[in-house]
Amino acid sequence: MPPLEAHKDPELESLVQKLSAAIHSDHLANIWEGCRMPGQRSIAELHDQLLSVLFPGVFGLESVAEAGLNNHLRATLDALYAHLSQCIALALDFSARQGGVLPSTHPDNPCAAYEGEAKTIAREVLFDFPQLRSILSEDLVAAYEGDPAASSVGEVLLSYPCVQAIATHRIAHALYTRKVPILPRMLSEVAHSRTGIDIHPGATIGPGFFIDHGTGVVIGETTVIGRHVKLYQGVTLGARSFDKDDQGLPIKGIKRHPNIEDHVTIYAGATILGGDTTIGKNSVVGGSCWVTTSIPPNTVVMSERAKLRHR
Amino acid sequence: MPPLEAHKDPELESLVQKLSAAIHSDHLANIWEGCRMPGQRSIAELHDQLLSVLFPGVFGLESVAEAGLNNHLRATLDALYAHLSQCIALALDFSARQGGVLPSTHPDNPCAAYEGEAKTIAREVLFDFPQLRSILSEDLVAAYEGDPAASSVGEVLLSYPCVQAIATHRIAHALYTRKVPILPRMLSEVAHSRTGIDIHPGATIGPGFFIDHGTGVVIGETTVIGRHVKLYQGVTLGARSFDKDDQGLPIKGIKRHPNIEDHVTIYAGATILGGDTTIGKNSVVGGSCWVTTSIPPNTVVMSERAKLRHR
Amino acid sequence: MPPLEAHKDPELESLVQKLSAAIHSDHLANIWEGCRMPGQRSIAELHDQLLSVLFPGVFGLESVAEAGLNNHLRATLDALYAHLSQCIALALDFSARQGGVLPSTHPDNPCAAYEGEAKTIAREVLFDFPQLRSILSEDLVAAYEGDPAASSVGEVLLSYPCVQAIATHRIAHALYTRKVPILPRMLSEVAHSRTGIDIHPGATIGPGFFIDHGTGVVIGETTVIGRHVKLYQGVTLGARSFDKDDQGLPIKGIKRHPNIEDHVTIYAGATILGGDTTIGKNSVVGGSCWVTTSIPPNTVVMSERAKLRHR
Numbered sequence: 012m013p014p015l016e017a018h019k020d021p022e023l024e025s026l027v028q029k030l031s032a033a034i035h036s037d038h039l040a041n042i043w044e045g046c047r048m049p050g051q052r053s054i055a056e057l058h059d060q061l062l063s064v065l066f067p068g069v070f071g072l073e074s075v076a077e078a079g080l081n082n083h084l085r086a087t088l089d090a091l092y093a094h095l096s097q098c099i100a101l102a103l104d105f106s107a108r109q110g111g112v113l114p115s116t117h118p119d120n121p122c123a124a125y126e127g128e129a130k131t132i133a134r135e136v137l138f139d140f141p142q143l144r145s146i147l148s149e150d151l152v153a154a155y156e157g158d159p160a161a162s163s164v165g166e167v168l169l170s171y172p173c174v175q176a177i178a179t180h181r182i183a184h185a186l187y188t189r190k191v192p193i194l195p196r197m198l199s200e201v202a203h204s205r206t207g208i209d210i211h212p213g214a215t216i217g218p219g220f221f222i223d224h225g226t227g228v229v230i231g232e233t234t235v236i237g238r239h240v241k242l243y244q245g246v247t248l249g250a251r252s253f254d255k256d257d258q259g260l261p262i263k264g265i266k267r268h269p270n271i272e273d274h275v276t277i278y279a280g281a282t283i284l285g286g287d288t289t290i291g292k293n294s295v296v297g298g299s300c301w302v303t304t305s306i307p308p309n310t311v312v313m314s315e316r317a318k319l320r321h322r
Numbered sequence: 323m324p325p326l327e328a329h330k331d332p333e334l335e336s337l338v339q340k341l342s343a344a345i346h347s348d349h350l351a352n353i354w355e356g357c358r359m360p361g362q363r364s365i366a367e368l369h370d371q372l373l374s375v376l377f378p379g380v381f382g383l384e385s386v387a388e389a390g391l392n393n394h395l396r397a398t399l400d401a402l403y404a405h406l407s408q409c410i411a412l413a414l415d416f417s418a419r420q421g422g423v424l425p426s427t428h429p430d431n432p433c434a435a436y437e438g439e440a441k442t443i444a445r446e447v448l449f450d451f452p453q454l455r456s457i458l459s460e461d462l463v464a465a466y467e468g469d470p471a472a473s474s475v476g477e478v479l480l481s482y483p484c485v486q487a488i489a490t491h492r493i494a495h496a497l498y499t500r501k502v503p504i505l506p507r508m509l510s511e512v513a514h515s516r517t518g519i520d521i522h523p524g525a526t527i528g529p530g531f532f533i534d535h536g537t538g539v540v541i542g543e544t545t546v547i548g549r550h551v552k553l554y555q556g557v558t559l560g561a562r563s564f565d566k567d568d569q570g571l572p573i574k575g576i577k578r579h580p581n582i583e584d585h586v587t588i589y590a591g592a593t594i595l596g597g598d599t600t601i602g603k604n605s606v607v608g609g610s611c612w613v614t615t616s617i618p619p620n621t622v623v624m625s626e627r628a629k630l631r632h633r
Numbered sequence: 634m635p636p637l638e639a640h641k642d643p644e645l646e647s648l649v650q651k652l653s654a655a656i657h658s659d660h661l662a663n664i665w666e667g668c669r670m671p672g673q674r675s676i677a678e679l680h681d682q683l684l685s686v687l688f689p690g691v692f693g694l695e696s697v698a699e700a701g702l703n704n705h706l707r708a709t710l711d712a713l714y715a716h717l718s719q720c721i722a723l724a725l726d727f728s729a730r731q732g733g734v735l736p737s738t739h740p741d742n743p744c745a746a747y748e749g750e751a752k753t754i755a756r757e758v759l760f761d762f763p764q765l766r767s768i769l770s771e772d773l774v775a776a777y778e779g780d781p782a783a784s785s786v787g788e789v790l791l792s793y794p795c796v797q798a799i800a801t802h803r804i805a806h807a808l809y810t811r812k813v814p815i816l817p818r819m820l821s822e823v824a825h826s827r828t829g830i831d832i833h834p835g836a837t838i839g840p841g842f843f844i845d846h847g848t849g850v851v852i853g854e855t856t857v858i859g860r861h862v863k864l865y866q867g868v869t870l871g872a873r874s875f876d877k878d879d880q881g882l883p884i885k886g887i888k889r890h891p892n893i894e895d896h897v898t899i900y901a902g903a904t905i906l907g908g909d910t911t912i913g914k915n916s917v918v919g920g921s922c923w924v925t926t927s928i929p930p931n932t933v934v935m936s937e938r939a940k941l942r943h944r
Contacts, residue, residue: 032763033763050690050696070361073364134333138340159561165421172511199792207538226829261780279560299610299612314941315939316612317625319624321621375652399652445644449651467883468883470885471853481822590869591902591904628923630935631937
């Protein structure tokens with residue numbers, strides 16, 4: 012943008028100065044200064060590129076015909092590799108400056124120092140995609156088999172919000188395990204915004220995972236979920252409480268969220284809390300249950316329902 | 323897209339081959355191949371065209387002035403009729419190939435065989451619109467009369483998420499009752515993504531329907547809702563459980579969701595389950611109630627609240 | 634748009650006439666006629682302009698470098714001031730015609746009569762922004778300190794949905810307190826659609842406010858929230874019931890929603906109802922609690938959990 016002259020309207024110009032001062036002078040000014048990360052809309056575009064490689068034609072405008080598949084993949088991967096590498100480099104820079112608090116050492120090209128590392132990580136993650144695609148196929152089949160309203164696996168692929176939520180999570184988790192900062196969370200928020208399903212990139216989730224409806228689901232950072240687990244809307248896999256340090260701040264990096272073993276089903280609105288809470292394999296947690304201790308395998312847990320008063 | 327040469331970067335080219343193989347070789351490869359449906363973003367555009375005929379100017383960029391109404395309708399209906407017909411034809415093709423599992427018989431023009439049928443259905447649905455518009459007016463008035471925070475019916479029209487959710491549902495249901503596959507679900511997911519309100523296209527819903535706030539509402543496929551029913555956020559009208567066939571798969575096509583009679587109000591977070599559960603007319607279901615048996619007419623049902631422990 | 638000729642397809646032309654008649658003849662026709670408000674997509678653009686002044690580069694495509702900050706603010710404020718003034722003028726016109734029921738007195742330029750008043754309000758609101766920015770900084774720090782999963786304040790800014798929800802609310806509230814009709818609600822719905830957090834513009838909310846995850850949160854019009862309050866997903870701050878007038882319509886404008894004092898924490902899924910319900914300062918309301926009477930300060934309130942039945 013070429014430099015603009017000051018507003019002819021002196022009041023608006025004074026507002027520019029006041030806003031600029033507010034951004035600079037509050038105790039968070041540096042955060043903004045360090046914040047060279049692409050904006051949320053740009054990360055949403057990266058998100059859509061990533062998904063269009065895993066499921067060509069499903070989330071965008073155009074279907075992709077069989078004959079054009081390899082060309083679609085070539086063109087998309089080319090752009091994606093460049094875009095993903097750049098975002099990773101900026102994320103590494105952002106983190107090195109403690110979340111943007113420290114000034115950039117290379118203000119004109121903040122990601123220069125991280126280019127090589129970023130490209131290596133971007134390649135590793137992209138080379139995970141063939142395997143991710145196979146796991147996501149298991150997720151699709153699990154949805155079809157788990158929902159009487161689904162008339163085909165194709166219907167699941169085209170119209171179930173969990174597909175986007177879980178595909179995004181598997182990508183974000185691949186970045187998270189390679190210690191890419193901030194970017195995985197920005198990607199998972201794109202899916203959260205569109206689906207109402209909030210999965211922290213740190214969560215470990217096995218294949219054959221199905222979330223029906225999904226709005227309001229929250230899955231915390233240190234959750235571990237086995238194979239062929241099924242959740243409904245409004246399920247929270249959360250923290251019971253968290254320890255605080257000497258300054259009263261929550262201690263980061265502790266196992267705070269539950270373990271869900273293979274073939275568990277958790278119905279709508281159930282809340283399962285705590286890092287040492289384990290739901291044993293093949294168990295079923297009924298709707299709206301509140302669970303803060305472990306449940307053995309092969310168990311059905313139902314909440315004693317409050318009596319209804321009729322008038 | 324003209325054929326691209328292989329990547330100069332041999333690693334990326336090898337990734338193209340691996341991804342292509344993963345898409346082809348897993349047991350869902352055919353689903354993708356058969357999936358000639360337009361992508362979700364394209365269906366979102368169709369969705370917006372449909373709504374802009376029912377409520378000109380409300381959901382898009384521009385308001386539509388009185389004098390320009392008929393021209394707006396002409397221009398939009400022209401494009402909409404073509405777009406809707408094409409999507410219906412592709413949906414019929416998709417379903418004929420069992421959700422995309424079978425290869426297309428006309429790979430170059432998959433919807434050719436369904437063009438006539440699709441146009442007939444598209445016309446029928448569009449000719450329902452004048453009546454849908456009248457029913458939606460009743461919905462708007464019900465919202466205004468049901469919410470003390472609404473200062474005019476116009477405010478409801480412009481700013482209540484239930485307007486989009488219910489308008490989309492009434493269109494999707496008109497397609498569903500004419501046995502159009504997949505497309506109604508894709509349309510309802512557009513509204514679900516934007517509003518957090520998940521209404522299956524199969525649900526039958528009378529006029530004067532109001533959902534306040536709406537996030538987390540789930541209304542299942544075989545739900546039947548009468549006239550002037552009011553729901554709040556987080557209400558589930560769902561299935562109690564479902565029968566499985568010899569192979570352990572849920573049996574599709576059974577009445578699984580409840581009946582809500584005329585003038586019923588259901589407060590936030592209530593869960594009503596089961597295909598033989600009926601909430602009788604004029605009844606009220608209190609917030610967070612869990613209901614799995616029928617409630618007679620003219621009854622107020624409240625949950626016995628859990629005692630609160632103070633510390 | 635130049636006048637279009639009638640459709641060559643006489644059936645489609647008859648549909649234009651029928652739709653136009655439905656829009657004109659139902660008892661809500663006037664609403665549409667009066668509805669010169671910009672469409673929802675246009676208000677979403679206004680929303681994004683407003684946020685890009687408070688947090689340059691965070692929500693859009695591009696990051697904004699330190700050196701370009703003042704130019705970014707100048708260019709954005711220029712466009713924003715014009716856009717905001719116009720929307721306020723149209724909103725005042727909309728309201729003067731009782732929510733669009735009365736015909737416009739200046740159909741060719743409906744906002745002419747309100748131009749001066751609208752510009753005054755737009756300036757006042759924009760001049761609130763430096764102070765809003767400081768309050769929002771306190772919100773960001775509260776989120777960082779309140780969530781063990783947050784590794785920096787910058788991560789909160791870039792990836793927490795509550796940032797958008799709360800920033801939008803603080804702007805919408807500044808318009809609401811200046812009695813701008815309809816526009817604040819349309820803005821808050823943009824944020825609700827993207828975050829699942831539904832805050833009525835009328836709610837009064839102190840600094841240091843944090844909502845974690847957020848999907849399903851509903852905060853009613855007359856809620857009053859103190860300083861450093863923390864909410865989790867699915868919390869409702871709502872009305873217990875509402876009085877009706879002689880015609881059975883809910884009476885508008887009564888205090889219906891609760892008061893939450895300083896340093897209160899409310900866990901996921903709790904419901905707090907009633908205009909005379911106050912949660913005293915430093916108190917904690919446990920997950921899924923149902924609260925309809927006041928809680929004294931310094932109190933922890935937990936729900937007696939329903940027993941779980943194992944099978």
